[in-house]
Amino acid sequence: MTEQKYPIGQYPNLPPPKNSVGVVAWLRDSLFSNWFNTLLTILAIYIVIKTIPGLLDWAFFSADWVGTSRDDCSREGACWVFINVWFDQLMYGRFPEDQVWRIQASYIIAIAAAIPLFIPAVSRKIKTALALFLLVLFPIICFYLYYGGSFGLEVVETTLWGGLFLTLVIAVTGIVMSLPLGILLALGRRSNMPVVKSVCIVFIEFWRGIPLITVLFMASVMFPLFVPEELSPDKLIRALIGVTLFSSAYMAEVVRGGLQAIPKGQYEAAAALGLNYWKSMLLIILPQALKMVIPGIVNTFIGLFKDTTLVLIIGLFDLLGMAQLAATNPNWLGFSIEGYVFAALGFFVFCFTMSRYSQSLERRLNTGHRN
Amino acid sequence: MSENSQRELSEEVVIQLKQMHKWYGEFHVLKDINLEVKKGERIVVCGPSGSGKSTMIRCINRLEEHQQGQIIVNGIELTSDVKNIEEVRREVGMCFQHFNLFPHLTILENLTLAPMWVRKIPKAEAEATAMHYLERVKIPDQANKYPGQLSGGQQQRVAIARSLCMKPKIMLFDEPTSALDPEMIAEVLDVMVTLAEEGMTMICVTHEMGFARKVADRVIFMDAGQVIEENNPHDFFEKPENERTKLFLSQILGH
Numbered sequence A: 001m002t003e004q005k006y007p008i009g010q011y012p013n014l015p016p017p018k019n020s021v022g023v024v025a026w027l028r029d030s031l032f033s034n035w036f037n038t039l040l041t042i043l044a045i046y047i048v049i050k051t052i053p054g055l056l057d058w059a060f061f062s063a064d065w066v067g068t069s070r071d072d073c074s075r076e077g078a079c080w081v082f083i084n085v086w087f088d089q090l091m092y093g094r095f096p097e098d099q100v101w102r103i104q105a106s107y108i109i110a111i112a113a114a115i116p117l118f119i120p121a122v123s124r125k126i127k128t129a130l131a132l133f134l135l136v137l138f139p140i141i142c143f144y145l146y147y148g149g150s151f152g153l154e155v156v157e158t159t160l161w162g163g164l165f166l167t168l169v170i171a172v173t174g175i176v177m178s179l180p181l182g183i184l185l186a187l188g189r190r191s192n193m194p195v196v197k198s199v200c201i202v203f204i205e206f207w208r209g210i211p212l213i214t215v216l217f218m219a220s221v222m223f224p225l226f227v228p229e230e231l232s233p234d235k236l237i238r239a240l241i242g243v244t245l246f247s248s249a250y251m252a253e254v255v256r257g258g259l260q261a262i263p264k265g266q267y268e269a270a271a272a273l274g275l276n277y278w279k280s281m282l283l284i285i286l287p288q289a290l291k292m293v294i295p296g297i298v299n300t301f302i303g304l305f306k307d308t309t310l311v312l313i314i315g316l317f318d319l320l321g322m323a324q325l326a327a328t329n330p331n332w333l334g335f336s337i338e339g340y341v342f343a344a345l346g347f348f349v350f351c352f353t354m355s356r357y358s359q360s361l362e363r364r365l366n367t368g369h370r371n
Numbered sequence B: 001m002s003e004n005s006q007r008e009l010s011e012e013v014v015i016q017l018k019q020m021h022k023w024y025g026e027f028h029v030l031k032d033i034n035l036e037v038k039k040g041e042r043i044v045v046c047g048p049s050g051s052g053k054s055t056m057i058r059c060i061n062r063l064e065e066h067q068q069g070q071i072i073v074n075g076i077e078l079t080s081d082v083k084n085i086e087e088v089r090r091e092v093g094m095c096f097q098h099f100n101l102f103p104h105l106t107i108l109e110n111l112t113l114a115p116m117w118v119r120k121i122p123k124a125e126a127e128a129t130a131m132h133y134l135e136r137v138k139i140p141d142q143a144n145k146y147p148g149q150l151s152g153g154q155q156q157r158v159a160i161a162r163s164l165c166m167k168p169k170i171m172l173f174d175e176p177t178s179a180l181d182p183e184m185i186a187e188v189l190d191v192m193v194t195l196a197e198e199g200m201t202m203i204c205v206t207h208e209m210g211f212a213r214k215v216a217d218r219v220i221f222m223d224a225g226q227v228i229e230e231n232n233p234h235d236f237f238e239k240p241e242n243e244r245t246k247l248f249l250s251q252i253l254g255h
């Protein structure tokens, strides 16, 4: 036994040893902790050195940024002139140029209403009001803004909608509609009522069992075969319904996973307090279950966002479709890489934002371990 | 001597189980249970694990469904009628072995949720009631914490307070102390003793025999789905009649 430095019971709180924190410790622990990790680190550095400069050169240093036609591009690097020229179409499709302000106005309203939701200091009442506005009133406003036909706005047929705008319309509608629908389906699948239960199971398994392409194809090609032209809704509406039902089936299974993870005691405590089925679901079970499956929900959202590109096959031109269309323009042949890179960046920004937001949401909603 | 055995009890019967049977599938878990509880009566239920104690008290607020016989609580018969079930549950509080607090809500929110959503009490009033009961269970300073930040004993006291906020006429306890570390048992039992002294009608499944001696009007011993013996605490502990009761008592008091 060594000599006691401090009287028994009075050992002070000491700072951690120097070499366990800081940059050097991090490098040592994460990159060079053993020979194998060291080897991988060196290999990774080698790959980075070999590829990054070429990429940077293509994307920035040798790239051409200004101009109006393909002749302004030297073709040594990327030709961002291509994006420049096609920018409006990539954003709004064939939406009439003098009406584009309607889309921009909706973006501004959405952003202005959404920003306070992320500011902690804003009171809960205002946040609830804004969230309700975004979920209920805003879609109606959007419909009148985009489609027009009243308030002196000229009609813009949905066949003219396109680009990132169309991607957002489909993705946001799908996301906003599929979550509540998915929750209802998940609850239905766990219901004690045999009829409700079977209907939900059949619905979920049907939509999960077929590819989205098939859904879209049926919506746009098969549907008109059975339903007379005058009665059949707009192609975009059909696609929206298809996408929503499709992803709600996935959502239902994600939510069901969360419901199953809630201990039986929570249901019992809620029941014992006199809460009826809907109150105990809304106040006790769903808040916990949804919180638990945020990663899965956002995963489905991201999947849906990217799946919107499939509407190309029914003749709707979303961001990717527009990029492809631009690259097949006779004057701009050979610029598909720039188009794809731009579309990829566009998708990445949205999907990555969703992913980061879900992580911060998870952290914020974490109220310590469950009992 | 347990002074409570001489207590004057009201004649009003608030819980009545008549020839009640329950099965889990093929398994006959409760057999011919007959029980009458008077207003203000304190009943302790004990018996070996798996004897059906939890199942029996869970039938009283219909967390479990019985298949034969009658259960009448506060004059309302429990059937599959959802209205009746909800009415009974409003008047019957329950505490569980594992507390079952709502982990996503603060302590205060745990306490105010049911009064606000079931009894439609305004928020301010519900919060005042909640604070009153938190003081009663001696943890008003924890009101804004989450259940996960509390010790087991504190959580169970919150759970009791949560039930009391609904102003129940009857309280059911299912082994409220058996998931607790020994040093926390006393703090929970103290709360239960106070509650008993104030005249709450209680049915407690517990193996805390000290508690049974102190507050019970009647002790009920169950084994294999049947009520084997039923007596006042003094006679129950001093002169058990059935062999199985004797064996059980020797096992839990033996060491």
Ligand SMILES: Nc1ncnc2c1ncn2[C@@H]1O[C@H](COP(=O)(O)OP(=O)(O)O)[C@@H](O)[C@H]1O
Binding pocket: B024, B027, B029, B047, B048, B049, B050, B051, B052, B053, B054, B055, B056
């Ligand atoms: N949901 C259930 N399904 C089937 N059997 C059960 C269920 N719950 C309890 N049991 C069985 O019923 C019997 C009584 O259980 P329980 O009332 O929990 O006993 P106790 O509380 O006295 O320990 C046990 O044998 C148990 O295995």
Ligand SMILES: [Mg+2]
Binding pocket: B053, B054, B055, B174, B175
């Ligand atoms: Mg039990």
